[in-house]
Amino acid sequence: MYIRSFLSGDPIELVYMDVTWTAKFAEAGWLLPLDRWFTPQIQEEFLPGAVEAGRYKGHIYRVPVRGDVGMLYYRRDLVPSPPRTWREFEEICERSSHPPDLYCIVFQGMQYEGLVCDFLEYLWGAGGGVIDREGKVVLDSPQGLEALKFMRKLIERGWAPKAVLSFQEQHSLSAFSQGKAIFMRNWPYAWTILNRKDSPLRGKVGIAPFIHKEGHESVGTLGGWGLGIARGVKAPEKAWRFIEFATSPEAQKILHFRRGAVPSRKALFLDPEILEVSPHYRDLYKIVMRARARPVHPDYPRISDTLQKHVSAVLAGVESPEEALKVMARSIEGTLKGKKENYLKRLALDYDLRRTLKNTLLFTSVSVPLEFLLGLLIALLLNAQFRGRWFVRLSVLIPWALPTAVMAMSWQWMFNNPFGVINDILVKIGLLEKPLDWLSSPSGAMFAAVFADLWKTTPFVVIILLAGLQTIPQELKESISIDGAGPLRRFFHLTFPLLLPFVRVALIFRVIHAAGIFDLIWVLTKGGPADSTRTLCIYIYEVAFRYDELGYAIFLTVLFLFALIGVSFLIVRLTTLGYERAR
Known part of the structure; x- marks a missing residue:
């Protein structure tokens, strides 16, 4: 909505922004700097992390309206005092957790922005x-490796349920x-919900800064929203006066009492009226004062996507922490360096592009030959004379006639573990000892994608080749048979040469469709896990519409x-016989 407004030339005057939007909007020139109004003296009244999240290239573009921070909740009835370090946390987990009845911790482990916030707290x-003040990618470090290994340990030791990945x-x-x-x-x-009158944990929960490695400090991921002014507005002074009102102590107290919003002004954490209803704000103040913004960078959506995919892959056991760290650092470096170069040079730096090209080539080179061979075999069978041939021919068309999205969703459920029918059948007939997580491993997900595409598009090849077989004159078949040619000789010396024009059409269409695959994989795997099935068309779509x-x-x-x-020209060349070129 905002981007359309900015590009229209008549923008919405006030921009209500998440903490991660500032750099992107400011870099594009869509925001008005607020330095002349939001002076350093006024900034001192607000949470430092929230102020820094609105700063880009030395200018302020966003005034924080409400704050937020990631923190540790703990059961005061089970743990007398909260752990401060990873070691203290591990000791409590070893001593007090009893999975599956009582796990040590639950957190946001799904592949989305929440996982990035969690990972950054371990990393910091x-x-x-992730990126230092000079703009250098510093993710591939001993500290990054320790953070990933510790998160992986939570799953491996059973301290967190495997379901936390969703x-x-x-x-x-x-769950808590x-x-x-x-x-x-x-x-x-969560504090308000946990202390409702009907909550079984009312009065039993405490909050604390998130755990950290020995020798370092706790840092919480900053959240929250703020207001900025769009560049080109006709009355910026009036817009600023509204921001002054919306961020005033009175307005923030109203937001807190009516919506439970965390204030962005430091003084409100010690306000008697707020403390009366939210006594935990004394502890929250210490936590939020140490909050840190996620990387303030115009390409943060891409950086976040990279972190999400590979941290999730580590938790799922798909990638090792060492492998994931190197891939994340290389991908982010390619993104940052590539934006500074022209498009041709960027191709060499775009690590994500190379990876998606590899996936696309693998998918195409496996699916197209299999579909062609299987389609040719079925076409030859359907070209023979047998009872019920018309019914079989119609049945073969059913997969091709079904909508791809519906078909892909069906295969997603069939390949699912533990609900899918494929695992159930393979285990029952003895081909598998235990169910496989088809869609949770790179090789399994690619196999599922190829298999689903094989089922869906082989009928197209059958239709084309069957049409070609119907054009071969019966007289020629009889003549070559009279000359003593056997089935193989008839096929290679008569059938296949006359079928080549139809083979050419089938191969061109299938290569174009397979290389440009989008809908099937988007529904089946979304390109995961860890980008293992992300194809070129999915990448181009994300570059255009997610990364702008x-x-x-x-x-x-x-x-x-x-x-x-x-x-296509190469296929035509290879499938054109010498006498055809001479004509």
Whole structure:
């Protein structure tokens, strides 16, 4: 909505921004600097982390309206005092957790922004970082490795349930409120819910800064929203006066009492009226004063995507911490360096592009030959004379006639573990000892994608080749048989040469479709796990519509078009016989 407004030339005057939006909007020139109004003296009244989240290239573009921070909830009835370090946390987990009845911790482990917030708290708590002040990627470090290994240990030791890989905030809160865990990583909103009159944990929960490695300090991930002014507004002074009102102590107190919003002004954490209803704010103040913003960078959406995918892969056991760390650092470096170069140089730096090209080539080179061979075999069978041939021919068309999205969703459920029918059948007939997580491993997910595509598009090849077989004159078949040719000789010396024009059409269409696959994989795997099935078209889509780099996306699309044209000419060349070229 905001981007459309900015591009229209008549923008919405006030921009209500999440902490991660500032750099992107400011870099694009869509925001008005607020330095002349939001002076250093006024900034001192606000939470330092929230102020820094609104600063980009030395200018302030956002005034914080409400704050937020990740922190540790703990059961005071089970743990006398909260752990401060990883070692103290591990000791409590070893001593007090009894999975599956009582886990040690629940957190946000699903592949989404919440997982990035969790990972950054471990990373910062170990003394690491993602990008330093000079803009250098520092993720691939001993501290980063320690953070990933510690998170992986939570799953391996059973201190966190494996189901945490599908947890967002509400799932973590539900498990914690049901007494399933000693600790929970979450945001301040959870306190109010846990202390409702009907809550079984009312009065039994405490909050503390998130755990950190020995020798380092606790850091919570900053959240919250703020207001900025769009560049080009007709009355910026009036817009600023509204921001002054919206961020005033009175307005923030109203937001707190009516919506439970965490204030962004420091003084309100010690306000008697707020402390009367929220006595935990004395402890919360210490936590939020140490909050740190996620990387303030215009390309944060891409950085976040990279972190989400590979941290999730580590938790799932798909990637090792060492492997994931190197891939994340390389991908982020390619993103940051590539933006400074022209499109041609960027191709060499774009690590994500190389990886998606590899996936696309693998998918195409496996699926197309299999579909062609299977389609040719079925077409030959359907071309023979037998009873009920018309019914079989119609049945073969059913997979091709089904909508791809519906079909992909069906295969997603069939490959699912533990609910899928494929695992159930393979275990019952003895081909598998135990169910496989098809869609949770790179090789399994690629196999599932190829298998689903094979089922869906082989009928297309059958239709084309069957049409070609119907054009071969019966007289020629009889003549070559009279000459003593056997089935193989008839096929290679008569059938296949006459079928080549139809083979050419089938191969060109299938290569173009397979190389440009989007809908099937998007529904089946979303390109995961850890980008293992992310194809070129999915990447181009994300570049254009998620990262707002339309120019680069168009450039990649044009290159892709020329590549497909070249491959099509190559197929025509290889499937054209000598006598055809001479005509």
